Amino acid sequence: MVTNTNQPHGRTVLQAHQISKSFGSKLNSTEVLKGINLQVREGEFVGIMGPSGAGKTTLLNVLATIDRPTSGTITIDGQETSKMKDAQLSTFRRDKLGFIFQDYNLLDTLTVKENILLPASLGGLSKKAAEEQFNDIAGILGIKEHGHKYPHEISGGQKQRTSAARALVNHPSMVFADEPTGALDSKSASALLGTLEDVNKSRGVTIMMVTHDAVASSYCSRVIFLKDGAMYSELYRGDKARQAFFQDILNMQAVLGGDRVDAR
Amino acid sequence: MTLVDLVIRSMRKNLKHYYLYFFALIFGVTLFFIFSTLQHDSAVVEQTDLSAKMASGFQAATVLLFGILLIFVTYANDLFLKRRSREIGLYQLVGLTKGAVSRLLIIENILLGAGAFIVGIGAGMLVSRLFLLLLMKLVGYEGFVNLSFSGAAFLQTAVVFAVLIVITSFRMFWKIRRSQLIDLFNDDKKDEHPKQPKPILSALLGILGIAMIGIGYWFANSEYMMTAFLFFNMLLVLMLVIVGTYIAFRVTIGWLMTLVRKQQNGHIGLAGALSLAPLMHRMKANAKSLTVITTLSAMTLAMAGFAYSMYYSTEQETRVRVPHDFLIDEVGEGNEGTSAEIAAQFAEDLDSAGIGYTQQPITYLELTGAFSGENLPDLLNWEGNTVELLVFDTRELKAAGLDIEEPETGEATIHNNGISWLLTKEVFPVGASVAVDGRTEKLNVTSIGTQEVASGYAGVYTQLTLNGETFDRIKEAAPAESHRPLVAFNLDDKGDLAEASAIFKNYREEMTLDFYSTYKESLSYNGIMIFITGFLGLAFLVSTGSILYFKQMSEAEQEKRSYTTLRQLGFKTGEIMKGIRRKQAFVFGIPLLMGLVHSVFAIKSVSFLFTSTDITMPVTIAMIAYALVYLAFAILTIGYYRKTIQAAL
Ligand SMILES: Nc1ncnc2c1ncn2[C@@H]1O[C@H](COP(=O)(O)OP(=O)(O)OP(=O)(O)O)[C@@H](O)[C@H]1O
Numbered sequence: 038m039v040t041n042t043n044q045p046h047g048r049t050v051l052q053a054h055q056i057s058k059s060f061g062s063k064l065n066s067t068e069v070l071k072g073i074n075l076q077v078r079e080g081e082f083v084g085i086m087g088p089s090g091a092g093k094t095t096l097l098n099v100l101a102t103i104d105r106p107t108s109g110t111i112t113i114d115g116q117e118t119s120k121m122k123d124a125q126l127s128t129f130r131r132d133k134l135g136f137i138f139q140d141y142n143l144l145d146t147l148t149v150k151e152n153i154l155l156p157a158s159l160g161g162l163s164k165k166a167a168e169e170q171f172n173d174i175a176g177i178l179g180i181k182e183h184g185h186k187y188p189h190e191i192s193g194g195q196k197q198r199t200s201a202a203r204a205l206v207n208h209p210s211m212v213f214a215d216e217p218t219g220a221l222d223s224k225s226a227s228a229l230l231g232t233l234e235d236v237n238k239s240r241g242v243t244i245m246m247v248t249h250d251a252v253a254s255s256y257c258s259r260v261i262f263l264k265d266g267a268m269y270s271e272l273y274r275g276d277k278a279r280q281a282f283f284q285d286i287l288n289m290q291a292v293l294g295g296d297r298v299d300a301r
Numbered sequence: 302m303t304l305v306d307l308v309i310r311s312m313r314k315n316l317k318h319y320y321l322y323f324f325a326l327i328f329g330v331t332l333f334f335i336f337s338t339l340q341h342d343s344a345v346v347e348q349t350d351l352s353a354k355m356a357s358g359f360q361a362a363t364v365l366l367f368g369i370l371l372i373f374v375t376y377a378n379d380l381f382l383k384r385r386s387r388e389i390g391l392y393q394l395v396g397l398t399k400g401a402v403s404r405l406l407i408i409e410n411i412l413l414g415a416g417a418f419i420v421g422i423g424a425g426m427l428v429s430r431l432f433l434l435l436l437m438k439l440v441g442y443e444g445f446v447n448l449s450f451s452g453a454a455f456l457q458t459a460v461v462f463a464v465l466i467v468i469t470s471f472r473m474f475w476k477i478r479r480s481q482l483i484d485l486f487n488d489d490k491k492d493e494h495p496k497q498p499k500p501i502l503s504a505l506l507g508i509l510g511i512a513m514i515g516i517g518y519w520f521a522n523s524e525y526m527m528t529a530f531l532f533f534n535m536l537l538v539l540m541l542v543i544v545g546t547y548i549a550f551r552v553t554i555g556w557l558m559t560l561v562r563k564q565q566n567g568h569i570g571l572a573g574a575l576s577l578a579p580l581m582h583r584m585k586a587n588a589k590s591l592t593v594i595t596t597l598s599a600m601t602l603a604m605a606g607f608a609y610s611m612y613y614s615t616e617q618e619t620r621v622r623v624p625h626d627f628l629i630d631e632v633g634e635g636n637e638g639t640s641a642e643i644a645a646q647f648a649e650d651l652d653s654a655g656i657g658y659t660q661q662p663i664t665y666l667e668l669t670g671a672f673s674g675e676n677l678p679d680l681l682n683w684e685g686n687t688v689e690l691l692v693f694d695t696r697e698l699k700a701a702g703l704d705i706e707e708p709e710t711g712e713a714t715i716h717n718n719g720i721s722w723l724l725t726k727e728v729f730p731v732g733a734s735v736a737v738d739g740r741t742e743k744l745n746v747t748s749i750g751t752q753e754v755a756s757g758y759a760g761v762y763t764q765l766t767l768n769g770e771t772f773d774r775i776k777e778a779a780p781a782e783s784h785r786p787l788v789a790f791n792l793d794d795k796g797d798l799a800e801a802s803a804i805f806k807n808y809r810e811e812m813t814l815d816f817y818s819t820y821k822e823s824l825s826y827n828g829i830m831i832f833i834t835g836f837l838g839l840a841f842l843v844s845t846g847s848i849l850y851f852k853q854m855s856e857a858e859q860e861k862r863s864y865t866t867l868r869q870l871g872f873k874t875g876e877i878m879k880g881i882r883r884k885q886a887f888v889f890g891i892p893l894l895m896g897l898v899h900s901v902f903a904i905k906s907v908s909f910l911f912t913s914t915d916i917t918m919p920v921t922i923a924m925i926a927y928a929l930v931y932l933a934f935a936i937l938t939i940g941y942y943r944k945t946i947q948a949a950l
């Protein structure tokens with residue numbers, strides 16, 4: 038395992054220990070994740086890369102409590118999520134986590150503002166406080182003036198920023214994103230990544246993002262490479278410029294092989 | 302893979318969408334077969350001596366039932382075709398021709414139809430005896446009736462069903478032929494985009510919809526309704542209410558919801574996101590079907606409520622027209638002797654049969670006269686016309702057991718059940734000039750009685766009741782040939798009515814003089830009516846309920862992705878279900894509620910037909926039954942949503 042130094046020394050937000058995940062029946066099962074250990078500190082922007090089928094989405098889902106690991110423990114914000122019941126998990130997700138999906142997953146029948154405020158609706162937040170949160174985050178993401186529009190009336194990039202605003206409105210401890218730029222052109226993609234980087238820096242939000250795209254992962258502070266369900270290596274950006282980090286990532290991908298086609 | 306394999310595969314895959322449709326089809330076949338059997342079975346027809354009434358009633362019912370089934374089946378078919386459009390597109394994409402695809406769907410349709418037919422006929426044969434017993438009970442027939450398998454009924458059902466299948470198959474064929482591949486892939490996404498409504502226009506239209514319904518209601522129950530243009534007025538009311546309902550669904554509800562939503566200013570909340578938002582943006586697309594469902598609901602409900610009220614009030618309403626158990630007069634043809642002589646013989650027969658009774662002679666005066674008054678209704682056109690008047694003595698009527706008020710001296714109470722609904726309080730007082738032996742006797746008519754005072758004169762002649770003093774004065778002056786003697790009989794134990802009625806038939810054949818026969822006759826009419834409307838209503842309910850269910854089923858499927866998102870965002874199934882329940886309350890509640898209100902007004906506008914009965918009770922029961930069936934469908938739907946949401950993550 039190739040490791041860079043320069044690790045940040047924040048509080049640990051996420052701690053995964055010996056995560057494995059198998060699909061299928063007992064007799065005929067495939068192990069998709071093979072004992073992954075991972076630690077994410079507060080304020081990190083972690084990218085996950087790897088060839089198609091490596092288990093990136095599976096790992097993200099398991100860490101994000103959308104799916105359960107077959108074995109291993111996951112602790113987020115000091116709470117062991119792998120032991121929680123479904124109902125507890127739902128509450129936990131709502132209060133502590135945010136999600137950005139590749140295909141936005143906005144509710145078609147809700148306006149941009151309604152979509153963004155949806156997670157706040159059960160949090161017992163006052164209308165005024167929620168309004169402030171909305172103004173704040175929508176301002177940062179530049180979609181405030183589109184608040185009254187329906188998803189089909191805005192562009193893909195705006196949709197993805199709406200999705201990001203929804204993920205961030207509750208001040209989550211951690212945001213999970215699965216290929217958030219997958220459906221965007223390179224301009225909208227870099228706009229979104231830029232704002233994510235900003236939010237990450239200014240608000241100190243911890244972000245974990247799966248991506249195929251070396252450009253996208255060059256915005257991260259650390260990139261983890263998965264291969265065949267195991268951690269292959271990781272790269273820290275440290276004080277490097279984005280361009281230099283991008284080169285490192287490309288080199289690593291070349292070593293890893295198999296997925297160069299996907300890198301844009 | 303052959304076409305048949307494909308059919309079997311696709312049917313198995315779509316089973317969960319089909320099963321309720323299949324059930325509703327079976328229900329339709331069963332009901333149709335039973336109605337047809339009851340109509341064709343000669344044993345039933347002969348033994349129950351209801352042939353003419355029954356046949357025509359059931360004939361009308363089968364036609365209506367066919368209509369309901371046709372609408373339901375085509376509608377359900379369209380819905381299925383739409384939701385399967387992607388699958389149909391895929392078949393074409395992998396190289397199946399349009400012809401092959403329509404063959405596939407038509408085979409499916411025929412298999413489904415044939416299956417429903419076989420099961421339905423089987424079920425019909427099993428339960429038709431039950432239905433017959435129920436019918437016999439409703440019409441008050443106490444004999445034994447044998448029911449055999451009716452070939453004619455089978456054939457009729459088969460033909461009707463074949464027609465149904467052919468029509469739907471042809472529609473499928475035609476639709477697929479016309480369709481473009483690209484549309485097929487977008488079909489289940491159509492009307493998906495919510496739009497910002499134009500505020501002023503929708504406010505105006507929104508108010509217009511409600512106003513039209515309101516005006517329709519008001520008009521139907523106002524004095525302007527009962528004019529010579531009654532039929533035209535009824536059409537006008539119907540149009541106002543139906544168009545109003547459509548606008549209400551298409552605009553008003555959406556507009557009100559927009560107002561609520563604007564108020565919320567983005568803070569819609571989970572429940573609102575799951576009820577308000579999807580309802581709003583589907584309202585437009587659903588307006589037509591909701592209007593049809595609501596209008597037909599209201600009609601069925603009014604019909605069923607009316608039929609049930611008729612049945613429920615048969616005894617009281619018969620008493621209004623036939624107040625005495627038996628009445629003997631002497632105008633009938635072919636009777637020997639005066640009313641007193643016949644009464645004596647009848648009394649003797651009753652005595653020897655051991656039946657207790659009281660008898661009371663009643664003498665009335667058959668005179669002519671005219672009415673005058675300021676507020677006489679146009680429809681009666683009494684002014685200046687001479688009418689035949691039957692003048693009765695309150696003392697005698699009271700002695701015969703009638704519960705009527707005694708007017709003051711010189712005053713009179715009018716009794717005529719046929720027109721009583723036209724004579725509102727404002728009409729009185731009315732002057733009556735009665736011609737007595739060349740002079741005219743002036744009487745002041747102050748009120749209207751709630752019933753006829755002598756059996757057999759219902760609605761034909763106008764009757765006046767006077768107090769003893771006034772009656773005696775007029776009787777004195779009236780010529781002897783205007784005196785008409787009657788004898789009223791009332792039994793001590795009403796349980797003896799059937800036996801006494803049989804004896805009475807030896808003397809007088811007229812049914813209207815005999816309470817029991819009149820009652821039985823009405824009961825059998827009303828029984829058939831309630832049987833038919835009840836089951837038609839049920840068939841209708843089941844079909845509209847399933848249409849709402851199908852629609853919700855496809856909505857649930859379309860929104861599955863939203864549920865996945867919500868679950869991922871950390872909303873619990875229970876929290877999501879709260880919003881779903883609210884939505885279902887609207888989806889089933891609004892047509893039900895509008896239907897109920899419509900039918901209440903419809904029944905109210907004909908309630909004058911029930912002079913002596915409070916029909917609140919039967920109407921309420923009919924409505925509760927209706928609401929319960931809808932509730933059952935709503936619960937089924939909610940169950941389907943729960944499953945979908947649980948499977949979403
Ligand atoms: N629900 C499941 N049941 C069975 N196998 C699954 C399931 N989900 C994923 N897999 C398998 O697990 C492996 C990893 O899948 P995963 O979606 O995590 O890959 P990925 O790294 O996200 O790939 P991609 O870059 O293509 O999105 C794949 O081989 C996939 O077939």
Ligand SMILES: [Mg+2]
Pocket residue numbers: 093094095
């Ligand atoms: Mg993936």
